Amino acid sequence: MTNRIDATFAKLDRPALITFITAGDPDIKKSQSILDLLPASGADIIELGMPFTDPMADGPVIQAAALRALDSGASMKTTLQMVRDFRKNNTDTPIVLMGYANPVYQYGMDVFVRDASAAGVDGLIIVDLPPEEDDELYTASKAANVHLIKLVTPTTSDERLKTVLPKASGFLYYVSITGITGAASADVSAVKNHVESIRKATDLPLAIGFGIKGPDDVRQFAAFADAVVVGSAIVSEAQKPDGDVATFVKSLRSAL
Amino acid sequence: MPDLKKNSLPDERGHFGIYGGRYVAETLMPLILDVEKAWSDAKADAKYWAQFDELMRDYVGRPSPMYFAEPTTKKLGGAKVYFKRDELNHTGSHKINNTIGQILLALRMGKTRIIAETGAGQHGVATATVCARFGLPCTVFMGATDIERQKPNVFRMKLLGAEVRPVTSGAGTLKDAMNEAMRDWVTNVHDTFYIIGTVAGPHPYPAMVRDFQSVIGKEARAQILEREGRLPDLLIAAIGGGSNAMGLFHPFLDDASVKIQGVEAGGHGLHHKHAASLTGGKPGILHGNMTYLLQSNDGQITEAHSISAGLDYPGIGPEHSYLHDTKRAEYVSITDDEALDAFKMCTQLEGIIPALEPAHAYAQVMKMAPKMKKDDIIVMNLCGRGDKDIFTVAERFGVTL
Structure with a gap:
């Protein structure tokens, strides 16, 4: 079976919108209803955060989301169950699980990838698992037709790319800033220059994320990207008393 | 100089058996590799150790x-x-042995800003001390709970010119301070050296801190x-x-x-x-x-x-x-x-x-x-x-x- 990520990029004739939410935030039921409405609101690919107590690459918004989720009883098992429930009504929209190495390691990397694939997961981003340490997960993912998405950043040199690219698949996630999620927006022209130089070394679709907050940011980065990722801004919207995630995601999508 | 014979572990990727390694965000990987390279150069440099030994004797x-x-x-x-x-x-405390070694390395690497995490405040004080001595700005991350129970050390750090940044996430203790220091490091990766206070963190820190201690x-x-x-x-x-x-x-x-x-x-x-x-x-x-x-x-x-x-x-x-x-x-x-x-x-x-x-x-x-x-x-x-x-x-x- 073709991986849904590959199918999505093959099908789209415009940049993709990738939306992030934390699984189980603020509780599993509400989180499930947000997850289920994302495709109809315009999300092309969904990143689902696996909550972790110590999210070192995340800013205050996603840190708080993870703690809310954990407090409400979220676990690796409930996250996979959310994906299974989502797949009852949606068989096309790719889901990428994003999180940190320890919960995956405790689950058992092999078993986790098998269970995730069976649940309907298409990709994994493990923030603190650089290519030097990902052999076990890489092998398991490859066997299960799950993409292990690699991150490239403003600090990634051409030399470093040679270590990252051989194990990359699905798409490359360009972290637009040196910093944590939800931080200040990146300098568009600097990102553009780096992204263009990375394209010389790979044919993979290139997604840009971190610090992308609204339709204007989406428009600017989408001009030279294959996908843009919005995370903290969606998590914040869901937290507002009168928040409307569907309308917000539609506004992001209409910028594409 | 350390007895290199005894340093057979970790392996070249920083593993002690299955332990250790380098589990960090990609943003930090190039810098971690730089630190490792600078450390392996310094380790073989008699002049570096002469300066370390002199400070150990006369300053510590x-x-x-x-x-x-x-x-x-x-x-x-x-x-x-x-x-x-x-x-x-x-x-x-013993913490100063390590902060001297690391600040000499930071200076070799041309870094202009120092960050550290601290629990009891001893590592924070030792870092603030060497930053004062070598004229580098210093930010120390410390859990809010620890700030409360270690007031004398907080004041000491401030006297030494360090900024003490309270961390309120989690239980407000050492783990949370370390998370926040890592977040700062990712954000200020170009000019900042992170002086980790213990034999933990990504390679080469566990081996490097061990060698100093x-x-x-x-x-x-x-x-x-x-x-x-x-x-x-x-x-x-x-x-x-x-x-x-x-x-x-x-x-x-x-x-x-x-x-x-x-x-x-x-x-x-x-x-x-x-x-x-x-x-x-x-x-x-x-x-x-x-x-x-x-x-x-x-x-x-x-x-x-x-x-x-x-x-x-x-x-x-x-x-x-x-x-x-x-x-x-x-x-x-x-x-x-x-x-x-x-x-x-x-x-x-x-x-x-x-x-x-x-x-x-x-x-x-x-x-x-x-x-x-x-x-x-x-x-x-x-x-x-x-x-x-x-x-x-x-x-x-x-x-x-």
């Missing part, structure tokens, strides 16, 4: 004495007890050989992240006759809240390395507890995990109450107020010495002095200052 006050604790020995009625007196170092064990080995004409039978040191312990242990690892005990913080007891990662945790990944961690079955990190802020951490240096699995060292735990009794006894018997961290080691000495022969020798690392802890201790004893 090394070698620290090897003291025969005669009152303790008599009272316990067993083995001869010696203290390696690293509490006499400038700034009051092993000055303790090298001196101890020479001193006890001169004094007693033979090696000790038992080494005892307290463990949070484990840098003072690794510093004492490492030069003795090849001496099979020397038993080694690391003392973890048992907090309220192993069936309640504690900070004993090896005796109460299991292997996992946090803060850049694979090591024993206190965690749930779902891989969520659990809060540690110890009366000693310096031991209040849910992880431990990866080399300790390796020594634990290979059984080269034995790891035991001491509760808050036992540590407080030891604190009192050491103070009243020896006229030395120990920090709460080495009070855990002293409590283990109290258990071991009576069971040993009179000509057996114990060397305990008295790694810090207790001035910083008087508020915590007063509160536990019901005294208002």
Whole structure:
């Protein structure tokens, strides 16, 4: 079976919108209803955060989301169950699980990838698992037709790319800033220059994320990207008393 | 210079068996590789070590004495007890050995800003001190809970010119301070050097910090050989992240006759809240390395507890995990109450107020010495002095200052 990520990029004739939410935030039921409405609101690919107590690459918004989720009883098992429930009504929209190495390691990397694939997961981003340490997960993912998405950043040199690219698949996630999620927006022209130089070394679709907050940011980065990722801004919207995630995601999508 | 022969571990990717490694975000990887390269250049540079040694002697006050604790020995009625007196170092603990080594490396790398995390504040003070000495701006991340229980050290850091940034996430202790320091490092990767305070974090930190701290064990080995004409039978040191312990242990690892005990913080007891990662945790990944961690079955990190802020951490240096699995060292735990009794006894018997961290080691000495022969020798690392802890201790004893 073709991986849904590959199918999505093959099908789209415009940049993709990738939306992030934390699984189980603020509780599993509400989180499930947000997850289920994302495709109809315009999300092309969904990143689902696996909550972790110590999210070192995340800013205050996603840190708080993870703690809310954990407090409400979220676990690796409930996250996979959310994906299974989502797949009852949606068989096309790719889901990428994003999180940190320890919960995956405790689950058992092999078993986790098998269970995730069976649940309907298409990709994994493990923030603190650089290519030097990902052999076990890489092998398991490859066997299960799950993409292990690699991150490239403003600090990634051409030399470093040679270590990252051989194990990359699905798409490359360009972290637009040196910093944590939800931080200040990146300098568009600097990102553009780096992204263009990375394209010389790979044919993979290139997604840009971190610090992308609204339709204007989406428009600017989408001009030279294959996908843009919005995370903290969606998590914040869901937290507002009168928040409307569907309308917000539609506004992001209409910028594409 | 360190004895390179003994540095066969970690391997070139920083692994001690399955432990250690480099589990960091991609943004940091190039920098971590730079640090590793700079460290391997510095390690082979006699001039670097000459400067380190001179500062150790004239600024820190090394070698620290090897003291025969005669009152303790008599009272316990067993083995001869010696203290390696690293509490006499400038700034009051072993932490300065490491911060000097790292700031010299930061300067070699042309970095212009220093960050650090701190629990008890000893590493924060030691970092703020070397930043003052070498004229670099310094930001220290410290849990809000720890700021409350370590006020004298907070003020000391500020006097030294450091910015102390309170961390309110989690329980507001060392783990959270380390998360926040890593976040700052990712954000300011170009100009900032992160002086990690213990033998943990991504490679090369565990090995590098060990090499700086092993000055303790090298001196101890020479001193006890001169004094007693033979090696000790038992080494005892307290463990949070484990840098003072690794510093004492490492030069003795090849001496099979020397038993080694690391003392973890048992907090309220192993069936309640504690900070004993090896005796109460299991292997996992946090803060850049694979090591024993206190965690749930779902891989969520659990809060540690110890009366000693310096031991209040849910992880431990990866080399300790390796020594634990290979059984080269034995790891035991001491509760808050036992540590407080030891604190009192050491103070009243020896006229030395120990920090709460080495009070855990002293409590283990109290258990071991009576069971040993009179000509057996114990060397305990008295790694810090207790001035910083008087508020915590007063509160536990019901005294208002």
